[in-house]
Amino acid sequence: MDHTDIISVEQVSMRFALASEKVDSLKEYFIKTLKSQISTNEFWALKDVSFNIQRGDALGLIGLNGSGKSTMLKIIAGVLKPTKGSVAVRGEVAPLIELGAGFDFDLTAGENIFLNGALMGRSHEEMEAHYEEIIDFSELRDFIDVPVKNFSSGMVSRLAFAIATIGTPDILICDEVLSVGDFRFQEKCQKRIQEMLDKGTTLLFVSHSIEQVEELCNKVVWLEKGNVRMFGDCKEIAEIYRTSY
Ligand SMILES: Nc1ncnc2c1ncn2[C@@H]1O[C@H](COP(=O)(O)OP(=O)(O)OP(=O)(O)O)[C@@H](O)[C@H]1O
Numbered sequence: 001m002d003h004t005d006i007i008s009v010e011q012v013s014m015r016f017a018l019a020s021e022k023v024d025s026l027k028e029y030f031i032k033t034l035k036s037q038i039s040t041n042e043f044w045a046l047k048d049v050s051f052n053i054q055r056g057d058a059l060g061l062i063g064l065n066g067s068g069k070s071t072m073l074k075i076i077a078g079v080l081k082p083t084k085g086s087v088a089v090r091g092e093v094a095p096l097i098e099l100g101a102g103f104d105f106d107l108t109a110g111e112n113i114f115l116n117g118a119l120m121g122r123s124h125e126e127m128e129a130h131y132e133e134i135i136d137f138s139e140l141r142d143f144i145d146v147p148v149k150n151f152s153s154g155m156v157s158r159l160a161f162a163i164a165t166i167g168t169p170d171i172l173i174c175d176e177v178l179s180v181g182d183f184r185f186q187e188k189c190q191k192r193i194q195e196m197l198d199k200g201t202t203l204l205f206v207s208h209s210i211e212q213v214e215e216l217c218n219k220v221v222w223l224e225k226g227n228v229r230m231f232g233d234c235k236e237i238a239e240i241y242r243t244s245y
Pocket residue numbers: 016017018043045063064065066067068069070071072
């Protein structure tokens with residue numbers, strides 16, 4: 001890892017075991033396992049992936065469905081451990097992956113602000129200080145005492161985005177977060193990400209919109225079936241990507 005690198009991904013490979021047979025219950029699973037009737041196929045979602053990111057870079061990860069983008073982000077966020085290779089990360093990471101995954105849907109929006117804050121390692125006092133800002137940004141003031149189970153998926157995402165983007169993290173990881181919420185809210189989220197970039201946050205960004213990637217990113221990793229097809233300047237690669245499929 002070079003001293004200017006904030007993230008270094010070195011020869012990362014990720015293997016998943018895919019069950020090749022349908023199992024309907026846990027009981028059936030144990031019986032079949034004991035009888036050695038379950039066979040699994042190996043599947044490599046990432047193969048020997050390497051790239052380095054410097055502080056302040058905004059990296060877009062592009063590629064078709066199943067090319068390995070989310071898997072790569074989860075490894076960098078520390079959610080998954082790579083089968084081979086290593087990832088070094090210098091700094092605090094704010095992961096926006098599967099927005100709302102940390103919510104307790106029986107609790108109200110207000111209660112979830114504190115729960116989610118705690119999951120992010122933030123104190124009650126810290127969340128109290130950001131409470132109004134979160135409600136304002138999510139535009140959910142009228143729903144703050146409503147259990148999240150009664151929210152639409154867009155409302156859940158708005159609340160989760162507002163909570164996850166308080167402060168200025170060293171590294172922000174965004175997986176398809178701009179595809180949630182309505183068009184106006186997407187623009188608001190993009191503006192907030194841009195403001196973080198202006199303050200020096202390093203961004204890792206997955207989107208199927210190459211236009212969004214071009215607007216926010218200076219670098220791109222193009223993944224194809226788990227391999228790096230190209231890594232480098234965003235504009236150059238976006239140009240080639242557009243005409244490739
Ligand atoms: N937990 C898992 N178990 C088994 N296979 C998995 C798991 N997670 C991902 N995969 C497989 O790894 C491959 C890469 O998935 P990944 O979600 O990283 O792709 P992606 O590029 O983000 O796709 P998309 O654009 O559809 O979101 C896929 O074929 C997927 O089925």
